[in-house]
Amino acid sequence: MNYFVIGYYALLIGSSCLAAHYRQREIFLLLFSLTLASFVMGIVGGEGALWAVTIAAGLLALAGGTAYSFREFLIIISGPLTARALRTAPLTAAFGMFVIFTYAVLGIFAPVIAPYGEAEVISQSFAPADQDMLLGADQLGRDMFSRLVYGARNTVGLALVATTIAFVIGALLGMIAAVKQGWFDQFMGRTIDVVMSIPSLIFALLLLSILGTNMIVLVVIIGVIYSPRVYRLTRAVAGNVVVMDYIEAAKLRGEGMWYLIRKEILPNSTAPLIAEFGLEFCFVFLLVAGLSFLGLGIQPPTADWGSMVRENATLISFGEITPLIPAAAIALLTVAVNMVVDWMLYRSSGLKE
Amino acid sequence: MANKGNILLKIEGLRIEAYAEEKWFEIVHGVDLVLRRGEVMGLIGESGAGKSTIGLAAMGFARDGCRISGGSIEFDGLELTTTSEVDRRRLRGSKIAYVAQSAAASFNPAHKLIDQHTEAPVQYRIRKRTESQEDAMELYERLRLPNPREIGFRYPHQVSGGQLQRAMTAMAMSCRPDLIIFDEPTTALDVTTQIEVLAAVRDIVDQFNTAAIYITHDLAVVAQMADVIKVLLKGDQVEEADTRTMLNKPQEEYTKSLWAVRSFQREQKLRPSDDSAPVVAVEDVDAAYGTVRVLEDVSFDVHAGMTVAVVGESGSGKSTTARCITGLLPPLKGRILFRGEELPPSYLSRSKDQLRQAQMIYQMADTALNPKIRIGDIIGRPAQFYGGLKGTALKNRVDELLDMIELDPSQFYGRYPPELSGGQKQRVGIARSLAAEPTFIICDEVTSALDQLVAEGILKLLDRLQRDLDLAYMFITHDLATVRSIADEVVVMKQGKVVEQGAKDAMFKPPHHPYTDLLLSSVPEMDPDWLTTLLEERGVDNVGDAATT
Incomplete structure (x- = not known):
């Protein structure tokens, strides 16, 4: 005692x-x-x-x-x-926002924050942490901490762009389908069914091996693969909006489809779409990390959390936690985004108490 | 209605608070209420008066986001504000029952009526399932439902609205409660159906000597049902008296204004004597949804500066006619003429100017205004779209329109529809249609979702605008009081056909077409004996038949 x-x-x-x-x-x-x-x-x-x-x-x-x-x-x-x-935000959501904020700062100011370049070899491979290197060195002797900071920019940035593409494609087609209805709706619906029936990771691997791996191809492929989910959600949400009398009033006024989508439908479906954006972002982020881990994602020497896990995986057998740090970074961001999204979903669903 | 027993429900100083914008607001400010066994109390007031909230509080219940913050509710010697939720729940359904406004929304669509009926008695072990089913059939018979032995085995969507409302009343009776709370049970029904429900409810309450709280905003209805009437205003009690005293000698100013509300009536205008073409002429229109024929040979004219009221029960084709005129539903046969020129059948092939000329005002202002667009932009859009107005010209036009509908521009320009009351929203809907500078406006049940005082304001506004702007109205309604106050000509529709049409004054004078007669005689009057007399005239047993034939 x-x-x-x-x-x-x-x-x-x-x-x-x-x-x-x-x-x-x-x-x-x-x-x-x-x-x-x-x-x-x-x-x-x-x-x-x-x-x-x-x-x-x-x-x-x-x-x-x-x-x-x-x-x-x-x-x-x-x-x-x-x-x-x-x-109305619970503490978990506030914590999530704080984490996202931190990642955003890291990503945006990466060159200022990171002590070394992302591809700069400064020491021996797998060197332990010292006063120069906060987290030690990786398998080529690059600073782990600097690569982690740059990784925030590359991995998160890529996932963000891919999700945005998925949203632009999915939401636009979904709203057009909801307004036009008839054969266009049916045609889009069935096409989307076909795309969704193929497992996303396998589909991505297939397309990447056909089209080759570079940033633009990667982003577009992921965007296309994830757009069907967004399409379905938007189609459902917009479907509830187009039956409203104010849409009928606008149609009778003679408004065009673009006005209907932009002014009447979009403002009334933003809440669920934003929440869905958060969720999709997590899936896309994990897919990017997974593809990188498999070697088909972001190519070296660009720092990326997924590939960092794979490259340093051998260290696990020596009882080092180094490869788990990028993995933890992925996990933390995913959890944080989910916390914020939970709160947003709660708000948009209109639940009380 | 003698033999009133001892006190069943005693509410004293009831205060209820609601949570909004992170604060608790008091919405019921100390209401007292005493109800004896077998007595029917009518609670009346405008929306927001706290009628339903008090009705629910009589069961010891507060809606989500509300709480009972003070006072006492004593039911049959039991203080409901302090008993546990478990005990209160045991009372509900067995001792106190609730009949909701929309039976269609309150029944579970996935279960048969009788299964939902027997749930409570079986749950509370009052009756066995088979006994309870027998009892249900007996109640159905008493409520004069057709085929009482079989109707229970249907699903809610397989019976009509009036039948569903009666089935719900039967369900409330299933445990023979001491108190039933009726929350606007006939508001959503047609006048002809309303009578069946009113008669059934009154009989059954009488037979079982059940006490009831009858919540409604319709004075004529409450006059038929209640022994005692209590008037509420914004959570305060205004006055309480027995029905006859209340109707004959109301004390408070507010009550008097409620009583006087149906007085607005304007002179009937006559068709212009010259042979000018009507603004809108509907000629032999047939229409169908898929293969279901909904309109047959509908023809009528609307002349400039005049109001044509189209009356009929729900499903009679009133709104469908409007959809044909606007071009949302191209007719199968027949023509729509606008100032003698034929309009293309579909709105898609009409010119911008043709679209501008005919505007529409909707029943539900809630769904007719986009909640995410500011009032100023909602009203401004047609002016911008048709008139090409921009910048200050647009702003001035919107201000002018807001003035026209008696809303202060500086206050309302930047607000969003959800921040407005029902009447204000309806006014914005009117302004939006005026912004297009039309010559013809279709008003689809514009006042039926509003309180009577507010509705009267809207009718007066529409009347003034008609005189100022020489507008032609097609007024779709099922409320004959509205017809009486604003119409010049009346078109009576039934099952997709025009039954009778003519000038208003002629329509309200006998002889009538039998259907017009049925509609007219079904409008409740402010006479407590009206229902009794009417039922005697028609013969009690064929109330339902009269409405269905």
């Missing part, structure tokens, strides 16, 4: 009592079950386990605090309408 252990239990039990006293049911249950679990962990795992719990709790609190302050920051700097929407 040392002061740490005594302090640890004293703090937990004390705060449990406070929570119970102020009838904070959920907080009390959480704290007290943590206390009980800590007894077991303390006996089995010793002081180390308790330290781990403390650090985990500290990290969680830090993330929560960051999310909270970031949300308040956003509320203050944004206009009244956005601020009202932001106030």
